[in-house]
Amino acid sequence: MKWRVPFLDLSAQNEDVAHGIVCDIQKLQKRLTFIQDEEVAFFEREFAEFCGVAHCVGVGSGTDAIELTLRACGVDVHDEVILPANTFVATAAAVVRAGAQPILVDCDDDHLLIDVSAVTSSITERTSAVIPVHLYGQMVPSCNLLMMSERGLLVIEDAAQAHGASYEGISPGSLTTAAATSFYPSKNLGGYGDGGAVLTNSEVLTERVRKLGNHGALVKYEHDIVGFTSRLDSLQAVVLRHQLRRLSERTTQRRNAAERYNNLLKGAEGVRTPIVYHGGQSAWHLYVVRVKNRQLVRSRLSDVGIETMIHYPRPIHLTPAFTHLGYRRGDFPVAERAAAEVLSLPMFPGITVEQQEYVVDHLLRIIGSI
Numbered sequence: 001m002k003w004r005v006p007f008l009d010l011s012a013q014n015e016d017v018a019h020g021i022v023c024d025i026q027k028l029q030k031r032l033t034f035i036q037d038e039e040v041a042f043f044e045r046e047f048a049e050f051c052g053v054a055h056c057v058g059v060g061s062g063t064d065a066i067e068l069t070l071r072a073c074g075v076d077v078h079d080e081v082i083l084p085a086n087t088f089v090a091t092a093a094a095v096v097r098a099g100a101q102p103i104l105v106d107c108d109d110d111h112l113l114i115d116v117s118a119v120t121s122s123i124t125e126r127t128s129a130v131i132p133v134h135l136y137g138q139m140v141p142s143c144n145l146l147m148m149s150e151r152g153l154l155v156i157e158d159a160a161q162a163h164g165a166s167y168e169g170i171s172p173g174s175l176t177t178a179a180a181t182s183f184y185p186s187k188n189l190g191g192y193g194d195g196g197a198v199l200t201n202s203e204v205l206t207e208r209v210r211k212l213g214n215h216g217a218l219v220k221y222e223h224d225i226v227g228f229t230s231r232l233d234s235l236q237a238v239v240l241r242h243q244l245r246r247l248s249e250r251t252t253q254r255r256n257a258a259e260r261y262n263n264l265l266k267g268a269e270g271v272r273t274p275i276v277y278h279g280g281q282s283a284w285h286l287y288v289v290r291v292k293n294r295q296l297v298r299s300r301l302s303d304v305g306i307e308t309m310i311h312y313p314r315p316i317h318l319t320p321a322f323t324h325l326g327y328r329r330g331d332f333p334v335a336e337r338a339a340a341e342v343l344s345l346p347m348f349p350g351i352t353v354e355q356q357e358y359v360v361d362h363l364l365r366i367i368g369s370i
């Protein structure tokens with residue numbers, strides 16, 4: 001199907017960088033260092049600088065970034081790790097893969113971010129870490145991150161949707177144990193395949209993550225521990241360096257698009273628009289509204305060529321892979337209601353005024369008619 005307004009159109013932003021990337025890939029083809037090329041180190045340094053943190057370690061994916069950080073911090077089968085029920089499955093999967101016990105908490109109804117008071121009341125003597133998720137591009141406020149560290153928890157931010165986000169000028173990874181991020185192609189900073197990174201101010205953690213992702217060795221054939229194969233490959237680093245140079249400009253385009261949606265939807269009945277914390281600068285990975293009769297609204301939008309998505313149709317505790325955790329429907333009412341109502345509207349750098357007006361015009365018409 002040819003959409004009048006696709007959910008995500010990466011063609012314009014790909015054209016921007018395509019030529020430069022091809023030239024740098026040709027240079028890489030001459031060097032033949034497809035793993036651990038200098039481009040990886042350059043990207044790590046540039047991205048750390050962009051985020052205002054001391055270190056960045058490239059890994060194989062965003063999920064790996066979370067898992068390796070947990071392992072590098074010594075989290076294991078004896079530990080409980082708190083995370084929100086309203087997130088992508090990868091956050092919970094990383095905890096299970098690290099061998100720890102995921103403890104879910106609800107989100108707050110305004111921002112759909114982790115409920116900090118629920119974190120506090122879920123802490124037991126086994127709790128070692130918490131994973132706040134900067135969902136949809138909005139950072140969990142710094143004061144909340146600090147409150148969690150002050151409770152003695154390792155704080156590992158899931159920043160897979162938050163490249164370019166900040167709160168009072170502070171980016172993910174600056175105040176906490178670490179931030180884990182993903183370079184999956186549809187993220188705000190995306191590669192030509194899978195990739196991820198850990199951002200941290202800790203040199204010790206940096207070395208441990210790097211070792212874990214590189215067969216347990218920092219120096220070739222000096223394997224101190226059993227590790228994994230989880231590195232950011234040279235090809236992705238080439239692509240990401242070009243994408244990173246345009247990230248600020250693209251984030252501004254997303255912010256302008258979000259503001260335009262906010263204005264077009266102002267005062268509209270039957271649509272809840274996203275709320276950003278005072279002091280927060282969302283990266284607007286997604287523009288998520290809430291509506292009743294979501295399925296019907298979505299299919300009517302689809303009939304007029306507007307593609308939408310749902311992030312996410314099920315909270316973690318109602319996802320088959322996590323039923324073993326023993327939670328039930330009703331345990332996290334805010335997350336459950338959100339899962340039934342959220343609707344992600346088309347959002348990407350370069351979305352036009354006409355496209356956004358077309359989306360809002362039809363959305364309001366559909367909601368008014370049902």
Ligand SMILES: *Cc1c(COP(=O)(O)O)cnc(C)c1O
Pocket residue numbers: 061062063064087088090091133158160161181182183184194195196
């Ligand atoms: C994309 C995403 C991940 C996982 O990243 P991968 O690179 O696909 O492993 C984790 N958490 C959130 C919130 C995400 O959006």
